Amino acid sequence: xxxxxxxxxxxxxxxxxxxxxxxxxxxxxxxxxxxxxxxxxxxxxxxxxxxxxxxxxxxxxxxxxxxxxxxxxxxxxxxxxxxxxxxxxxxxxxxxxxxxxxxxxxxxxxxxxxxxxxxxxxxxxxxxxxxxxxxxxxxxxxxxxxxxxxxxxxxxxxxxxxxxxxxxxxxxxxxxxxxxxxxxxxxxxxxxxxxxxxxxxxxxxxxxxxxxxxxxxxxxxxxxxxxxxxxxxxxxxxxxxxxxxxxxxxxxxxxxxxxxxxxxxxxxxxxxxxxxxxxxxxxxxxxxxxxxxxxxxxxxxxxxxxxxxxxxxxxxxxxxxxxxxxxxxxxxxxxxxxxxxxxxxxxxxxxxxxxxxxxxxxxxxxxxxxxxxxxxxxxxxxxxxxxxxxxxxxxxxxxxxxxxxxxxxxxxxxxxxxxxxxxxxxxxxxxxxxxxxxxxxxxxxxxxxxxxxxxxxxxxxxxxxxxxxxxxxxxxxxxxxxxxxxxxxxxxxxxxxxxxxxxxxxxx
Amino acid sequence: xxxxxxxxxxxxxxxxxxxxxxxxxxxxxxxxxxxxxxxxxxxxxxxxxxxxxxxxxxxxxxxxxxxxxxxxxxxxxxxxxxxxxxxxxxxxxxxxxxxxxxxxxxxxxxxxxxxxxxxxxxxxxxxxxxxxxxxxxxxxxxxxxxxxxxxxxxxxxxxxxxxxxxxxxxxxxxxxxxxxxxxxxxxxxxxxxxxxxxxxxxxxxxxxxxxxxxxxxxxxxxxxxxxxxxxxxxxxxxxxxxxxxxxxxxxxxxxxxxxxxxxxxxxxxxxxxxxxxxxxxxxxxxxxxxxxxxxxxxxxxxxxxxxxxxxxxxxxxxxxx
Numbered sequence: 171x172x173x174x175x176x177x178x179x180x181x182x183x184x185x186x187x188x189x190x191x192x193x194x195x196x197x198x199x200x201x202x203x204x205x206x207x208x209x210x211x212x213x214x215x216x217x218x219x220x221x222x223x224x225x226x227x228x229x230x231x232x233x234x235x236x237x238x239x240x241x242x243x244x245x246x247x248x249x250x251x252x253x254x255x256x257x258x259x260x261x262x263x264x265x266x267x268x269x270x271x272x273x274x275x276x277x278x279x280x281x282x283x284x285x286x287x288x289x290x291x292x293x294x295x296x297x298x299x300x301x302x303x304x305x306x307x308x309x310x311x312x313x314x315x316x317x318x319x320x321x322x323x324x325x326x327x328x329x330x331x332x333x334x335x336x337x338x339x340x341x342x343x344x345x346x347x348x349x350x351x352x353x354x355x356x357x358x359x360x361x362x363x364x365x366x367x368x369x370x371x372x373x374x375x376x377x378x379x380x381x382x383x384x385x386x387x388x389x390x391x392x393x394x395x396x397x398x399x400x401x402x403x404x405x406x407x408x409x410x411x412x413x414x415x416x417x418x419x420x421x422x423x424x425x426x427x428x429x430x431x432x433x434x435x436x437x438x439x440x441x442x443x444x445x446x447x448x449x450x451x452x453x454x455x456x457x458x459x460x461x462x463x464x465x466x467x468x469x470x471x472x473x474x475x476x477x478x479x480x481x482x483x484x485x486x487x488x489x490x491x492x493x494x495x496x497x498x499x500x501x502x503x504x505x506x507x508x509x510x511x512x513x514x515x516x517x518x519x520x521x522x523x524x525x526x527x528x529x530x531x532x533x534x535x536x537x538x539x540x541x542x543x544x545x546x547x548x549x550x551x552x553x554x555x556x557x558x559x560x561x562x563x564x565x566x567x568x569x570x571x572x573x574x575x576x577x578x579x580x581x582x583x584x585x586x587x588x589x590x591x592x593x594x595x596x597x598x599x600x601x602x603x604x605x606x607x608x609x610x611x612x613x614x615x616x617x618x619x620x621x622x623x624x625x626x627x628x629x630x631x632x633x634x635x636x637x638x639x640x641x642x643x644x645x646x647x648x649x650x651x652x653x654x655x656x657x658x659x660x661x662x663x664x665x666x667x668x669x670x671x672x673x674x675x676x677x678x
Numbered sequence: 679x680x681x682x683x684x685x686x687x688x689x690x691x692x693x694x695x696x697x698x699x700x701x702x703x704x705x706x707x708x709x710x711x712x713x714x715x716x717x718x719x720x721x722x723x724x725x726x727x728x729x730x731x732x733x734x735x736x737x738x739x740x741x742x743x744x745x746x747x748x749x750x751x752x753x754x755x756x757x758x759x760x761x762x763x764x765x766x767x768x769x770x771x772x773x774x775x776x777x778x779x780x781x782x783x784x785x786x787x788x789x790x791x792x793x794x795x796x797x798x799x800x801x802x803x804x805x806x807x808x809x810x811x812x813x814x815x816x817x818x819x820x821x822x823x824x825x826x827x828x829x830x831x832x833x834x835x836x837x838x839x840x841x842x843x844x845x846x847x848x849x850x851x852x853x854x855x856x857x858x859x860x861x862x863x864x865x866x867x868x869x870x871x872x873x874x875x876x877x878x879x880x881x882x883x884x885x886x887x888x889x890x891x892x893x894x895x896x897x898x899x900x901x902x903x904x905x906x907x908x909x910x911x912x913x914x915x916x917x918x919x920x921x922x923x924x925x926x927x928x929x930x931x932x933x934x935x936x937x938x939x940x941x942x943x944x945x946x947x948x949x950x951x952x953x954x955x956x957x958x959x960x961x962x963x964x965x966x967x968x969x970x971x972x973x974x975x976x977x978x979x980x981x982x983x984x985x986x987x988x989x990x991x992x993x994x995x996x997x998x999x
Contacts, residue, residue, distance in 0.1 A: 311878030312862075352753065355863050357840040359786075370753040519720075528868045532891075589720070590760075591751040630865070637862050638834055638878065 177535050181226050182542035190227040191543055194234025195550045196558075201235070202242020203562040204573070208255045209239025211383040213513045215580050217375055219587060225521040225536050230543040232517055233493070236510055237289055237551045240453065240490040242562070244281040248274060248482070249563040257453035257489040260461045264474060264481025271477045272421060278559050279423040280479045281486040284435040286552050288487030291436075292443040293494035293548065296501070297541045303502040304530045310503065312634035313645065317652035319628035322505055324659050325448050326617045326624070328666050333612065340613045344621025347372050354630040367593040374516055376585050376594040377622065380601025381608075381615055382509070383581050388606055391574045431483035434464040438484040442491025446508065447498045453489040453508065460488025494544060500525050501537070505624065509616045512623050707768060707943045712743035714770045715933070716761050718754030718778045724969075728801045728931045729773045731963045731971070736954035740946075754778030759789055766938035768947060773801070775929045776986050781841055784987075784994050792987055797979040798933045798944065799951040802964075803972045804885045805905040805928045806847040807912070808835075811874060812899050819902050819921050822881065826857035836862045836870040837883035841997070843929040844870075844883035847904040849993050851918060851925045874898070886911045887968045904928065910970060927989060930972075932979050948976050 181187065201207040212235050220228040243258030244265060251266035253259040261281060268277035310318070326341050328334065350361045351371025362368035438460035445456040464484030465474045474481045496508040504525040506512035515525045523533050530537050585598045608615060632646075639645025647653060715733055719725045726748055733744040749757030758778060764770040772779075772795070783792055810816050816825065826833055837845040840863045852858060862879055864870045867888035874882040875897070882889075886909050892898035893912065900915040905928040908917055918925035933951060935944060954960055955973035964971050974982070 308872065308876050311873060311876050354865070355840060366755060367752045369755065370751055373751070524866075524868055528872050532868065589751055590747055590749045591756055593751055593756065634862050634864070637860060640860070 174534060174538065178538040178542060181535060181539035182546070184226070186224070187227045187230050187539075187543065188546075190223065191230035191234045191547050192550050192554070194231035195238040195547060195554050196234075197231075198235035198238020198240075199242035199245075199551075199555055199558055199562065200238075202239035202254045202258075203245040203558075204254060207573070207577070208243075208382075209236050210510055210513065211386065211577075212239065213510060213517075214375075214379040214382050215577070215584055217379070217513060217517055217584070219584055220517050220521075225518075225523065226539045226543065228517060228521060229514075229536075229540050230547065232514055233540075233544050234547050234550065236493050236514075237490065237547055238554070240289070240493060241282055241285040241486070241551060241555050243489075244285070244482075244486055245278065245559060245562045248277045248281065257457050257492075258485075259454055260457040260485035260488075261482055263461065263485075264476070264478055267475070267477030268479065268482060269477075273477070273479075274563075275421045276423050276427060276479060277477075277482050280427065280431050280482045282552065282555050282559070283428050284431060284438065284483035284487040285490040285555075286548055287432075287435045288439040288442050288489075288491035289493050289548050289551070290545070291439040292446060292491040293541075293544050295443055296494040296498055296544070300498050300501040301530055303498065307502050308528075309651065311649075312631040312638065313649045314651045314655075315503075316628060316631040316635055316646065317649075317655035318503060318505065319624050319631060321655045321659050322499075322624050323621070323628065324662065326620045328662060336611075336613045337617045340608065340615065341617035341621035343608075344618040344623075345625040347377070347618075348622045348625035349629075354626055355633045371626075372622075373589065373591075373594050373597060374623070375589075376598040377601045378509075378513060378516070378619060379581050379585055380598040381605040381618060383577070384598060384602030385605025385609055387574050387578050387581070388602055389609060391578075427479065431479045434468065434480035434484040435487040437464045437467060438487030439491045442488035443495040445488075446492030446495030453492040453496075453510075456492045457485035457489040461485040501530065504529070505627070506620070509619050512619055515623075705942070707940075707946055708740050708742040710767075711769060712745055713740070713768075714745050714747050714764075716757045716770065716772050717746060717748045718750060718757035718772070718774050720748055720750045724804065725773060725775060725931050727967050728969055731960050731967070731969060732773075732799075732801050732933070732951060732954055734963065735957040735959040736951055738959075739950050739954050739957070753782065755782065755788065761934075762790055762794070762936055764936075766936050768935060768939040768943035770936075771798070771947070772934040772936070773931065774934065775804070775843065775931050776990065777843065777929075779934070780987055780990055781846075781994075784990055785841070794937050795934045795983075796937055796939065796944065796976075797983040798935055798948055798976060799955070800930045800932045800972050800974040800979045800982065801955065802931050802969050803905070803928045804843065804887075804931070805903045805909050806844045807884060807886050807889065807903045807909070807915070808848075808851075808901040809874065809882050809884070809889050809893075809898050810880065810901060811877065812897050814880065814899065816880070816901070817899075819916075819918070819923070822901065823855050823857055826855075826859055830858045831860050833881060834860045834862055834879040835881040835883060836864050836873045836879040838866050838870065839863055841994075842866075844885065846990065846993050847918075847925050847927040848883050849997060850927060850989070851904075851923060853993075853996060854923045854925055890968065911968070927986075930979070930982055930986070932983070944976070 197212055198209050201212040202209060213232050216232070239255055240257060243253055243255030244261045246252050246254040247258040247261040248265035248269050251262050253262050265277050265281065323341060350368055352359055352369060359369055441460040441463055442456040445459060461481065461484050464480060465471050468474065468480055470478065492508065496511040497514065499505045500511045500515050506515045518525050523529060523536065581598065582595060585594050586592070605615065608618065635646055715729050717726050717729050726746065729746050733746050737744045749760055754774070755778065758772060761770050761772045779795070780792065782788060783790070816822050822833070835848060837848055839845070848861065864873065867884035870882045870884050871888055871892065873879045889898050889900060890911055893900060900912050902918045902921060903909050903912060903915050904918050904925050906917065906919065906926050908915065935947070952973050952975055955971050960971060
C-alpha cells in the first residue's frame with residue numbers, strides 16, 4: 171500500500187506531468203475563450219499525438235484541457251454575451267447582464283470560483299465512487315452489459331438538447347456507422363462494398379475529429395472573416411455608455427460575494443455531477459439544468475436574467491462538475507458518459523489501457539496517479555485562469571481567417587500521424603462533410619458519436635449473451651442487475667414523457 | 679532455386695537503386711537511411727511493445743535509426759501492403775504474429791502470397807493458455823474432456839476474437855479430444871478474464887500475461903498451455919502435449935522481410951537483430967513488460983512459419999466445413 175502511495179505521488183508530481191497538465195489547462199482556457207473552438211475539439215485534435223508521451227502526462231494534459239475549457243467558455247460569455255463553448259451558453263443569461271451592469275470582474279471571478287467548486291466536488295466523487303463501482307462491475311457479464319448499453323442508448327436520445335427525434339436519428343446514424351467492417355463475433359465483413367480499407371471498420375479518431383472539429387472549421391470558413399464578437403464589442407461600447415461609466419470600486423470580489431453564491435454553486439455541482447455521470451448527457455445540458463434548478467430554489471428568483479451572480483455560479487458549477495463525473499461510467503464500465511469522455515477513453519486505449527471493469531485493478535498506479543492529477547489540475551486551473559482573465563477577454567476577437575486554416579492543418583496532420591493511414595484522412599474529410607450537414611440541420615453530434623461507440627459493444631454483448639443462453643431470449647432477463655436497468659429505462663422514459671407534456675401544456 | 683531468384687531480384691533492386699544515382703547499395707547497408715519496422719497493430723499492443731524491445735538496442739548495434747511505424751488500418755492489411763510497396767532493400771521490415779499475415783491470407787483475398795515473405799528473426803512467442811477459476815469443479819484437462827463428453831456443448835469457453843491466437847488451439851484441441859464446447863468470442867484477453875472471474879463462462883482461453891496476476895493471487899487455475907515446452911511464468915502448468923493431446927500452436931512475433939531483399943542485407947539484419955535481442959538493454963525492457971525473448975534466427979523461424987501455415991490450413995479447413 172505504501173509502495174503504491176509513493177509510486178502514485180512520484181508519477182503525479184513528476185515535472186513533465188505537471189508541465190503537460192499546466193499546458194493542457196492553458197490550452198483549455200484558450201480554446202474555451204475563443205468562440206467556435208471548444209475543449210472537445212482541442213482534445214480531438216491532440217488525441218493522435220497523445221501516445222508519444224507517458225500515460226500520466228497525456229491524460230493530465232487532456233484533463234487539463236477539459237477543465238480549462240469549461241471555465242474558459244465563460245470568459246467570452248460574460249465579456250461579449252457570446253458563449254465560448256456550448257457549455258457556457260447558460261452563463262450568458264446572467265453573466266452578460268452582470269457585465270453590462272458594471273460587474274464584469276465579480277461575474278468572472280464568481281464563474282471561476284464556482285467552476286472550481288463544482289469541479290472539485292465531482293472529482294472527489296469520481297475518486298470515491300468509481301473504485302467501488304468498478305468492483306460491482308465485475309459482476310457484469312454480457313447480459314448485464316447489454317442492459318446497461320440499452321439504458322445508455324436510451325439516455326443518449328432522451329437527454330439531448332433540442333429536438334428528441336433528431337437526437338434519436340443522430341444516435342441511429344452512429345449505430346449504423348458502427349456496423350461497418352468486421353462483425354464483432356464471427357469476423358464476417360459487413361458493408362464494405364469490396365473496399366478493403368473498410369475491413370477494419372470506420373476508425374474512431376478520424377470520425378471524432380471530423381465530426382466535431384473539421385465540420386465546425388468548414389462552417390466558420392464559409393462565413394465572413396470578421397468574427398461575430400468583434401461586432402459585439404462595438405455594440406457593447408454603446409450599451410455600456412448608456413448605462414454609465416465603469417467603476418472598479420463597485421466591482422470588487424469578496425468572500426462575502428462568493429459565499430452568497432455558494433448555495434447556487436452547490437446546486438450546480440450536484441446537478442452537474444448527476445447529469446455528468448449519466449451516459450449520454452453533456453455539459454451544456456448540465457449547465458442549463460443547474461441554472462433552472464438554482465432559479466427555482468433561489469430566494470430571489472426574479473433577479474435571474476438581470477445579472478445576478480447566482481445565475482452565473484449555478485451553470486458554471488454545473489458544467490464543470492461534469493468533468494469528473496462523466497468519467498465515472500467510463501472508469502467503472504468502460505462506457506463513456508459524454509463525447510469528451512469518449513475522447514478520453516480513446517486516449518486511454520491508445521496508452522494500452524482498456525476502459526472497463528478490469529481497468530482500475532490492472533492499472534492501479536496509473537489510475538490513482540490520474541486521480542491525483544485530476545485534483546491538482548483544478549488548482550492549476552484556478553491560478554492560471556486568475557492571471558489570464560484580463561488577457562483573454564480580448565482573445566475572442568481573433569479573426570477566423572487566421573485561426574481556421576491553422577487548426578485545419580493540425581487536424582489533417584494529427585489524424586494521419588495516429589495510424590499512418592491515408593484512408594483515415596479521407597474518413598476525416600468525409601466525417602467533416604457529414605458533420606456540416608448535421609450541424610446545419612440541427613442534429614446534435616454527441617448522440618452520433620456515442621451511438622458509434624456503444625453500438626458495437628451492445629451487439630457483442632447481445633450475441634455473447636445469446637450464445638451463453640443457447641439462443642433463449644429470456645436469458646436476457648435472468649439477472650437482477652439487468653432487470654434493474656430495464657426498470658430504469660421505463661421510469662426515465664415515463665418521467666421525461668410527462669415532463670415534456672407538462673412543458674407543452676405550460677407553453678400553451 | 680529460391681536463392682537464385684532471390685539473388686536475381688536482389689541484383690535487380692541493386693541496379694535500380696544504382697541507376698537512380700543514389701549512394702545506397704547492399705554493401706553499404708544500413709548506412710543509407712533509417713530503417714522502418716512496420717507493425718500491423720495499434721501502438722501500445724503486444725506486437726508494438728515487442729518490436730520496440732528489439733528496435734531500441736538494435737539501433738545502437740546497427741548504428742542506424744529505426745522507426746517503429748504502427749499501421750493497424752484495414753485489420754493490419756494496410757501495414758502489410760505498405761511493406762510490399764517499398765523497395766526491397768531491407769530498410770522496411772514487417773513485424774507481426776500470424777494473425778493478419780497468415781490467418782487473413784487463408785480466409786480472405788489478400789494482395790500477396792505467403793511465400794512472398796522471408797521470416798528473419800523471432801522476437802518472442804506467446805502461448806495460448808486455458809484457465810478456470812480456482813474454485814471450479816474442473817481440476818484439470820481430463821475433467822474438462824469428461825464433462826464435455828457427458829454433455830456436449832454444455833461448457834462455455836471465452837476466448838479472444840474469432841480465429842484469434844487463443845481460439846485456433848481451442849478448435850484444434852476439440853478436434854483432437856473429440857469434444858465440443860460453446861465458444862464465446864470476446865474482444866480480447868481482459869474481457870475473457872473478466873467473464874471467467876465473474877463466473878459468466880466456465881473456461882477462458884488467453885495468454886499467460888493476461889492471467890499472471892490472478893494465478894499469483896490464487897484465484898485462477900491454469901489448465902494447460904499449448905506450446906512444446908512448459909512456460910517459464912507458469913512452471914506448474916502442463917503442456918497439452920504432455921497430457922497426450924497434440925495441440926502445439928504458440929504464436930510467434932517475428933520480423934519479416936519481403937522476398938527480394940539481397941542476401942547480404944538479410945545476413946546483416948539477422949546477425950545484428952539476434953545480437954540486439956541478447957543484449958542487456960533488451961533483457962531489461964523485456965523483463966519490465968513481461969515479454970519472454972526467444973531470439974531464433976532464420977533457419978528456425980522459417981520452419982516455424984511453414985509449420986504454422988500447415989497447421990492453420992488444417993484447422994481452417996475444418997472450420998469451413
